[in-house]
Amino acid sequence: MNSSLNLRTLFAPSNIRTLAGPLLIILILAMMVLPLPAFVLDLMFTFNIAVSVMVMLVAMYTKKPLDFSVFPTVLLVTTLLRLSLNVASTRVVLLEGHTGPDAAGKVIEAFGHFLVGGNTAVGLVVFIILTLINFVVITKGAGRIAEVGARFTLDAMPGKQMAIDADLNAGLIDEKEAKKRRAETSQEADFYGAMDGASKFVRGDAVAGILIMVINVVGGLIVGVLQHNMELGQAANNYTLLTIGDGLVAQLPALIISVAAGLVVSRVGDEGDMGSQLIGQVFSNPQVLVLTAAILGILGLIPGMPNFVFLLLAGGLGFMAWRGGLREGAAAEGEEVPVAAPVVPAENLEASWTDVTPVDVLGLEVGYRLIPMVDKGQDGELLKRIRGLRKKFARDIGFLGAPVHIRDNLELKPNAYRIVLKGVEIGTGAAYPGQFMAINPGRVTGPLNGRETTDPAFGLPAVWIDASQREQAHALGYTVVDASTVVATHLNHLILSHASEFLGRTETQALLDHIAKENPKLVEDLVPKLLPLASVQRVLQNLLDEGVNIRDMRTIVEVLAEYAPRIQDPLELTTRVRQALGRAIVQGLFPGNGEVQVMALDPGLERVLMQAMAGGGPEGGAIEPGLADTLLRETAAAAQRMEDIGLPAVLLVPAPLRWLLSRFLRRAVPTLKVVANSEVPETRLIRVSAMISAAP
Structure with missing residues (x-):
């Protein structure tokens, strides 16, 4: 068997x-x-x-x-x-x-x-x-x-x-x-x-x-x-x-x-099999077929030539050209011609509240040559990418941001676009549909012919090239992306940079309602019994300002509910929340369980800053101008050294100094992350790779 x-x-x-x-x-x-x-x-x-x-x-x-x-x-x-x-x-x-x-x-x-x-x-x-x-x-x-x-x-x-x-x-x-x-x-x-x-x-x-x-x-x-x-x-x-x-x-x-x-x-x-490509690319142009038929017809009229063969082929190609011209004409007639709406004189209409249009939270304005990229009727590739960006933002950051309102702007150059946040321009650029941007990551082996530009998202040198140069650019070490990806990457970079500004009262309430579906009692005990909605919004915005996602809303709400009876200051509450999220913060900067290689303050500089902090108000004191310049210069140099060796620029400071230094250094060194000692888990080994001193 x-x-x-x-x-x-x-x-x-x-x-x-x-x-x-x-x-x-x-x-x-x-x-x-x-x-x-x-x-x-x-x-x-x-x-x-x-x-x-x-x-x-x-x-x-x-x-x-x-x-x-x-x-x-x-x-x-x-x-x-x-x-x-x-x-x-x-x-x-x-x-x-x-x-x-x-x-x-x-x-x-x-x-x-x-x-x-x-x-x-x-x-x-x-x-x-x-x-x-x-x-x-x-x-x-x-x-x-x-x-x-x-x-x-x-x-x-x-x-x-x-x-x-x-x-x-x-x-x-x-x-x-x-x-x-x-x-x-x-x-x-x-x-x-x-x-x-x-x-x-x-x-x-x-x-x-x-x-x-x-x-x-x-x-x-x-x-x-x-x-x-x-x-x-x-x-x-x-x-x-x-x-x-x-x-x-x-x-x-x-x-x-x-x-x-x-x-x-x-x-x-x-795009298709070889037979379809051959017919579509060789025999689809009526002008080419007409010229070829004319040449064969002339040769067929010369005495001594095989007239019948030449004239037969000329007639066949001429017939194919005629049929192709008919197909193109039918396709052109089938296109819809937009009809302009009648213009109503403005003086015959009374002003109404409908004339007051709210400002979009996030808008993308494009020149007329970029309209096919965002036209739903033409299956614009950029529309799909923007939908993917919004979904990824909600998954990675922790809340659903406002939709992107797209409109054409005839005041822009044909290939230009503009990204607007609450009516204010936060980014501009240019894109060329049908071409590719070859971005130089810093280790290319040769130049490319094309329109030199700069990557709008990260400021890297780049070149706009034709599709025929794509493989050559890859071989030379360039990162090659299409026009839709350029705009989408720029938009994504700006959305992440301004994440806190997308979190309004409406989004905060929607986020709490979402958490309440699984933990109704937790949210009910916090808002509005212990904290107003505005305070919760401010804490979440503080976290987003420094690149901390708010996906772990359960921990955030629990910490707020624990400290809200005796602490109402949003900054102090943010500090408590960051300590509770310390493991996730450090994990995001240093994946795995290896060493945490950071920058630290010289003990003398630390004492001076602590004294300035003690002499100021609740948000910190003032730093002497000369010391401030030295601190900015030394921090920027140390951060650059850390990034050159492939490490994130992270400054480890005492908890009382964290908010002051983060706010002060953020504009000078955008990539710098300031972490408090109390936020680093005890299981992680800390190694100081750079020391920032007060010496000029």
């Missing part, structure tokens, strides 16, 4: 598919050593031709190279199959060639007699031409494309990885999509590398085909004359025709497979 169960499992459909590959390889290798009858040779030669045709058709209908990632393996298997058939047919030709032209099967006889008319010289010439086409032209070109593609793909991998990380950080894709893109990038490099190596198989196969033909002819003459006592002419005719038929029946599939390899590695873009 167990044996029958094992056999049933072994021959299950899924296992048969798994065993198909090993069985095929074993069968191919067996053909090299086992004698095969002529009928089996016919069957295998026909199978070889069928497989090569299938591979070429799959290559033509493949939209991108990775859709046929198994092609290098297919190339190896088909090459091995042809060589095995050559060995098997050579055995039959040498053993049975004296019996007649069908000694090695009907397929070889057909290729040796009917395709070349039984003429040895013609067959030899055709075989050599096919071999040269395969070896010198197609295989060499496909191998060169694969070699260059592999080199450029490997050089472009760092830039592509950075572009994926940029899309992930901007919220344009999620972690699952980022992993998928990283895997595709790695597979693409592996594919071109494998194709570069696999093309050597085909070149070796072509050389082996020539050598096998020479060996068969010489060996056939020796066997026919010496062993079977045939006349030299008869032996030469029999064995040469059999050898040529054998060579042609092997070289034809090899040529088809080589063409398939060239089709796969020479593809550009993934």
